[in-house]
Amino acid sequence: MEYKKAVYAGTFDPFTNGHRDVLNKALKVFNEVTLLIAVSPTKKSFFSLDKRMDALREMYAQDSRVKVDHFAGLIVDYAKKNKIGSIVRGLRPVGDFESEYQMATMNHNLYPEVETVFFLTGSEVNYISSSLVKEIHGHGGDITNFVPEKMMELFK
Numbered sequence: 052m053e054y055k056k057a058v059y060a061g062t063f064d065p066f067t068n069g070h071r072d073v074l075n076k077a078l079k080v081f082n083e084v085t086l087l088i089a090v091s092p093t094k095k096s097f098f099s100l101d102k103r104m105d106a107l108r109e110m111y112a113q114d115s116r117v118k119v120d121h122f123a124g125l126i127v128d129y130a131k132k133n134k135i136g137s138i139v140r141g142l143r144p145v146g147d148f149e150s151e152y153q154m155a156t157m158n159h160n161l162y163p164e165v166e167t168v169f170f171l172t173g174s175e176v177n178y179i180s181s182s183l184v185k186e187i188h189g190h191g192g193d194i195t196n197f198v199p200e201k202m203m204e205l206f207k
Contacts, residue, residue, distance in 0.1 A: 059139035060087040073141035090123035127162040
């Protein structure tokens with residue numbers, strides 16, 4: 052069996068049960084998946100990079116197939132540098148496909164050796180987004196059904 056590595060990038064601010072669903076599906080296909088916290092100069096993060104890195108590393112400490120890293124640059128550059136052939140992306144039912152397809156096409160043009168692999172989020176989590184979780188939390192709502200327990204600790 053060929054060893055297959057993928058990178059799953061996002062701000063993961065916070066990492067939600069929707070992200071976890073996509074990661075779990077990716078781990079059925081790939082031998083190793085790097086959760087790559089994308090550092091964007093234009094986005095203001097709710098949680099620090101260190102807190103997100105630490106929480107994800109703790110969450111997946113027992114699974115050697117999951118690596119956690121961060122990068123302030125193009126995902127294709129990270130993939131090329133680390134000899135990763137696939138980029139994992141999650142698709143929710145409404146609105147994601149057009150922008151994700153455009154990004155996948157651009158990434159393939161920048162680095163033809165990389166393929167983007169899309170996973171559909173499960174119906175039980177396809178409505179969850181990091182933005183909505185932060186909005187609900189900001190209004191005092193209960194978010195325990197939307198984020199893994201380790202992420203809940205960041206909100207305390």
